[in-house]
Amino acid sequence: MVKRIIAKQENCMGCGLCEVFCTVQHSKSKDIIKAYNSERPKPISRVRVERNKPVSFAIQCRHCEDAPCVNACLSGAMRKDPKTGQVTHDPQKCMGCWTCVMVCPYGAIIMDKEGHVVAKCDLCQGFDSPACVANCPNEALVFKEAKA
């Protein structure tokens, strides 16, 4: 089964640190000050804290089993890795048509308007734990095998 990031709503304080750490993780400099102040193209968070007080939780790509974004992708940038089951996105192939944005049921695909491509959670490839999970102060995000 695919490892997914699951949000525990009752633990989420809506602090938004997941967004900060995701942004830094996906920056070139990996430096929080540079990432937020000077780096171009501007690094973007692929996780978003959705708030509707008192409810809050973080949402990112769920790596759907039958992923609407993969089926709808006009350019072949969005693919399902047959081995890992993860949905991967290749910004080099992306044509910025926003079709995936139109069909993602979670609203988890972020528009990089400067780069004219989309960005989404890549589960922080190469790290034991995605940055949002590792840095959530309240353990409101967990990384585990789960159904989509």
Place this chain on the structure above:
Amino acid sequence: MAKYVIVGASAAGIGAVEAIREVDPVGTLTIITDEACSHYSRPMISDFVSGKADLKKVDCRHEDFWKENNVEALLGKKVTAIKFDEKAVQLESGEKIPYEKLLIATGGKPFVPKMEGSDKEGVFTFTTLKDAQVIAAKIASINAKSAVVIGAGLIGISVTEALVKRGLKVTVVELQDKILSLLLDPKGSDIVEAVVRKAGVNIITGQSVQKIIGKPDNENTVGGVILTKGDQVPCDLVVVAIGVIPRTELVTGTAVKTNRGIVVDNMMQTNVPDVYASGDVAEAYDFVLNQNRLLPLWPLAVLEGQVAGCNMAGKKSTYSGGTNMSSLKYFGIPVVSVGLANPKDDPTLEVLTKIDPEHNVYKKLVLKNNVILGMTLVNSIERAGILFYLMKNSTNVKKFKQQLLADDFSWASFPVTLQRKMSVVQ
């Protein structure tokens, strides 16, 4: 003899190949296309003309796609007839390829109305990579400075943007009163039109081209167009982008039932046993209108091809349907339009709108009995997918209707029961 034969190697053909191979990795599979290039992204040909995408990027799979999927691909080959009684397709060379299961995925062809002068050099259509290559080469060879695009729908606007990026002065001629009239209501259309005009495009609506005229020094080469009201617009190129019609020639006069396109059931089967149809050539299910109809859209063609492929390989699959749904990136103003965009006055429909002229933002939802039947989002589309999910599932939105158009609308706006249904949270 091939177990599976697919005619047409674009979106529906690709979807079918991938689905067949998931179920049956070994059954012989032959795909035939009259195009020299295959598995390229048709919607990306405008990026090819503008110079933003090269041939490698335009490939929407990868170089060895056919090989890796164990497919015999016959490129640049034309199927001239289908012998349903013999269960074989016939190529131009006379060669016959027998099939056990056949998919007709021949797509659409551009509609070109009768117009005096349409045979002049410099008149193009815009649906294939070849079209894009020929246009790009033409611009370079004659150092084209201006173009007239006939039709302001999705294809017309996409080619217009590409030509503008190549430095051409473009005039768009649209018969309807508004541009993108199949996707936007007049208010939405006006916002996009203003943005397109700002990019230097000349837009003429409510008129068509009655005649294409030649250059003063060469009558056989495009020099301009004459509009229905008599105005003359000089240009070096004309691109006809009025729409596509299904390529049903292969089944005309056969037992295969057609309406405007090939008639299929929810398994993408035609009325002839072992014969399937998908993509722009087929009339597939529209979940908003609750009827089958032509919907020539790339993502739907892929899905329809997948359904056909699954069924051809013996794994039952049914098509849940699509609808008129497009997202546009052109001229830097993102637009999403799904389902009913501009319904006629109907007391049973409820319309919610939100407009922010300063930021070119316009949002509109059309509801019936608290179910969303249409959404139009201009310059604020990031939450489109969530609304699409609600549409596709005919979710009753009564409890959170007032939040649907909020900028921060999300799964957090949903009632808890609905949130848990999708296990967004635990």
